Amino acid sequence: MTELAKKRPEFRNINALVDLPTYRLPAAGFVSILHRISGFVMFLLLPFVVWMFDTSVSSEISFAKFKAAFNVGVSFVPGILVQLVALVLIWAYLHHLIAGVRHLYMDANHAVSKEFGKSSAVVTLVLSLGLTAALGAKLFGLY
């Protein structure tokens, strides 16, 4: 029988308050759960996406309404809320896309290793957050 190099911590009867905050999820774990969360967020925001498609392509008048939604708002929704929801959507789309490409690459390549899992997860997080920051700055009119 092989001996374990280091005794790993055992988790039994996990205490949500004590054990969960101290449990360190690896980068690939973050990418994985965020892939699911971003997908679900986009599912919930789907009517907003179709609404944006509708108002932006239907007519000159609706296009003006679409643009105004991000500045002065639309009906009872203030512009800042539309901007924030759009920002969440941008992040969700970018993360889901990049994490998805990582998935497809791993499926096609079969070259799955612990190292690649970690490095590609870090790349995914950096890229998605970086692009979100860049596009978010544009969205909020910083440049």
Place this chain on the structure above:
Amino acid sequence: MSVNYGSKRIVVGAHYGLRDWLAQRVTAALMTLFTLVVLGEVIFTSGEIGYDKWAGIFSGQCMKALTFSIFIALTYHVWVGVRDIWMDYVKPVGVRLLLQVFTLVWLVSCLGWAIQVLWRL
């Protein structure tokens, strides 16, 4: 091997094996390509993009057909993904069925709306 027929038959879960797994990946690849096509159109359009140029991207018959396919792909992709979420976290069969029906109505409603917008362009 446990009994899986008659009154003991397992009636929850996907059980579609390769089909949905592959469909989710194929639709994902299609949507990625579509993203690149639209992004390319936007980037290589000269001047500021107003209504005419933006709506123009989607108004050609070829682009309409492609966009229509992408809507269908997206709907199937989301159905597989969201159904997986319900199957992972929601165990009572009644609640799960209710959520799955909600998901289908939500998705098909959005699909109908999107197709309406596309074909009147």
